[in-house]
Amino acid sequence: MIPIADSLLTWYADNGRHELPWRQTQDSYALWLAEIMLQQTQVESVKPYYARFLQALPSWEALARAPQDQVLALWSGLGYYARARNAQRAAQKVCADFAGQFPDTREAAETLPGVGRSTAAAVLASAYGHQEAILDANARRVLIRSQAIRSDPKSTRTLQQLWELAEALTPTDAHGYNQAIQDLGAMICTPRHPRCDACPLQHSCKAYAEGLGEQLPLGLRKRTTQARCVFFLQIEDGDGRVFLEKRPDSGIWGGLWCLPQFHPQSGSGQPVPCPAQQDPLADDVVLREQVRHFCAAQYGLAVEVQGLMAMQKHVFTHFQLHFRCIHIGLQEDLQAIKVADRVLSGCWFGSEAALAKGLPTPIRKILRRSS
DNA sequence: CAAGCGTGGCT
DNA sequence: TAGCCAAGCTT
Numbered sequence: 596m597i598p599i600a601d602s603l604l605t606w607y608a609d610n611g612r613h614e615l616p617w618r619q620t621q622d623s624y625a626l627w628l629a630e631i632m633l634q635q636t637q638v639e640s641v642k643p644y645y646a647r648f649l650q651a652l653p654s655w656e657a658l659a660r661a662p663q664d665q666v667l668a669l670w671s672g673l674g675y676y677a678r679a680r681n682a683q684r685a686a687q688k689v690c691a692d693f694a695g696q697f698p699d700t701r702e703a704a705e706t707l708p709g710v711g712r713s714t715a716a717a718v719l720a721s722a723y724g725h726q727e728a729i730l731d732a733n734a735r736r737v738l739i740r741s742q743a744i745r746s747d748p749k750s751t752r753t754l755q756q757l758w759e760l761a762e763a764l765t766p767t768d769a770h771g772y773n774q775a776i777q778d779l780g781a782m783i784c785t786p787r788h789p790r791c792d793a794c795p796l797q798h799s800c801k802a803y804a805e806g807l808g809e810q811l812p813l814g815l816r817k818r819t820t821q822a823r824c825v826f827f828l829q830i831e832d833g834d835g836r837v838f839l840e841k842r843p844d845s846g847i848w849g850g851l852w853c854l855p856q857f858h859p860q861s862g863s864g865q866p867v868p869c870p871a872q873q874d875p876l877a878d879d880v881v882l883r884e885q886v887r888h889f890c891a892a893q894y895g896l897a898v899e900v901q902g903l904m905a906m907q908k909h910v911f912t913h914f915q916l917h918f919r920c921i922h923i924g925l926q927e928d929l930q931a932i933k934v935a936d937r938v939l940s941g942c943w944f945g946s947e948a949a950l951a952k953g954l955p956t957p958i959r960k961i962l963r964r965s966s
Numbered sequence: 967c968a969a970g971c972g973t974g975g976c977t
Numbered sequence: 978t979a980g981c982c983a984a985g986c987t988t
Binding site for chain 1: 980981982983984985986987
Binding site: 635636637639640672673674675676677678749751787846847848849909910911912913955956 | 967968969970971972973974975976977
């Protein structure tokens with residue numbers, strides 16, 4: 596094992612990103628919130644969300660008591676929305692079970708929804724000064740390179756080995772060290788084309804010595820970019836309000852408000868796989884009749900299809916969604932609305948009210964364009 | 967334990 | 978363009 600703490604801390608003092616917003620506070624709530632937002636998410640993306648969220652919900656109590664819709668609206672666009680729902684549950688648990696203080700042991704902290712080992716360690720080190728090691732993507736990459744670990748980074752054994760390494764290397768000043776190793780991973784020891792010439796660990800780095808800097812970590816990701824397709828139904832009433840449904844907590848975009856989805860091949864409206872077809876969402880008389888039938892059966896709405904927007908694509912980690920938006924008007928306005936209000940989990944929103952909700956990014960783009 | 971879960975930037 | 982990647986956790 597090659598020690599790196601001293602070199603890292605020295606480098607960090609002069610080169611670290613000391614100005615990051617969550618490095619200006621000792622409040623465990625703010626530090627925890629930053630860690631949750633930063634999971635799988637880049638610093639620049641988090642900054643505006645962090646400021647807005649803290650401003651609106653500045654304490655455990657405020658978050659615990661907020662309407663879920665407000666929490667999701669503040670998270671809207673940041674992605675991985677289970678984090679937002681878990682964060683609120685965690686705040687409620689902190690208030691109920693931990694007297695409004697972030698727990699002071701890792702074991703207790705890990706009982707909070709959305710808080711795993713690394714997040715718990717990061718908060719305990721930064722908020723309370725505990726000597727706790729983190730192991731996020733940055734730390735993992737730095738350790739793998741500095742020790743030239745060639746085994747599969749995803750395997751349980753390698754992870755176990757990395758955690759042991761992380762704990763052994765983490766000094767008393769874990770707070771500073773954790774920030775330092777993350778900054779090195781973000782600024783110098785980057786996934787591709789690491790800047791070894793500027794690295795404070797170059798003299799001791801086994802990967803550098805063996806010319807493996809670009810090769811490690813090994814076999815990172817396997818990709819499957821299956822394509823699915825769906826229609827989004829933009830149904831407007833006589834007052835220009837649009838109809839949105841709240842999605843169930845489980846699955847993609849959980850808890851967010853969304854336009855109704857439709858596909859002729861799945862009565863449920865679920866997106867369907869669309870292998871490289873010419874035009875999987877073609878507009879014709881049959882489709883328009885199917886849409887009318889769907890709206891009647893599903894929502895009790897008598898509608899007329901006004902037109903189809905151009906095909907668009909939204910890319911997720913695991914698949915890409917091809918979609919077209921269908922503009923729809925009501926035939927029998929007032930009567931239809933009454934039926935819908937009674938039958939549905941959805942609601943009608945004016946343009947401004949809709950945009951204030953927690954919306955998936957592609958839905959927000961659709962509604963912004965037509966507002 | 968592998969799959970699921972968002973989005974934006976970079977190459 | 979299309980693939981790759983980012984301060985992980987849950988089921």
